[in-house]
Amino acid sequence: MLPTKQQIRTTIAAKRDALDFQWLEAASAEISARFQTLDAFQSSETIALYKAIGGEVSLEPLFSKAWKLGKRTCIPVFNAKTRLYEMAEITTETEFRTGPYGIQEPVSPALLALSEIDLIAVPGVAFDAAGNRLGRGGGYYDRMLESFDGFSVGVSFDFQLLPEIPIEAHDQPLDAVVTETKMINA
DSSP states (O other): OOOOHHHHHHHHHHHHHTOOHHHHHHHHHHHHHHHHTSHHHHHOSEEEOOOOOTTOOOOHHHHHHHHHTTOEEEEEEEETTTTEEEEEEEOTTOOEEEOTTSOEEESSOEEEOGGGOSEEEEOOSEEOTTSOEEOSSSOHHHHHHHTOOSEEEEEOOGGGBOSOOOOOTTOOOOSEEEOSSOEEEO
16 A cells, blocks of 8 residues: 555655765766756756755755856745745855745745746655656645656665556656766656
8 A cells, every 4th residue: 555645745845854965965966967967967958956945855956057058057945925836046246135934045036937948956855767746735846846847866765766656637747867876767
């Protein structure tokens, strides 16, 4: 019997809470290095990344790599009026503040349309080989991905990769998943 979404969230949260900082940094660096080898990364002009919180894969090395290659980067910012995330460009000059969910956001966001983004890195609680993703439960990325035409990649530690994720009609599958040891095309 497939565990419920909440059971999976609880199990993965306990594993993330137990992560050693050095392991987290090393595994995140491996994931960032593997992510850079994606054809979609190489060919992208604008890449959506994110600022990690609470045991998520840190993509910090990807920001500087993308900038060195002349790529634009953006991250999600929360729009309190619409209760949705939008993408804002960030550069080496961007100043940050802590957003409503404890996530770093630009102080003065320069918004980008989803149509301007070629590749999006998607965090999550758990993933499967079919590209299904279990998020934190707010549906923010699913709503964003509904109208996204680019390439979407889940970034995950191996322990977050499960044989199967329970899905619902509104859940948006990803094109690929990258972990510290593998790359899966969904």
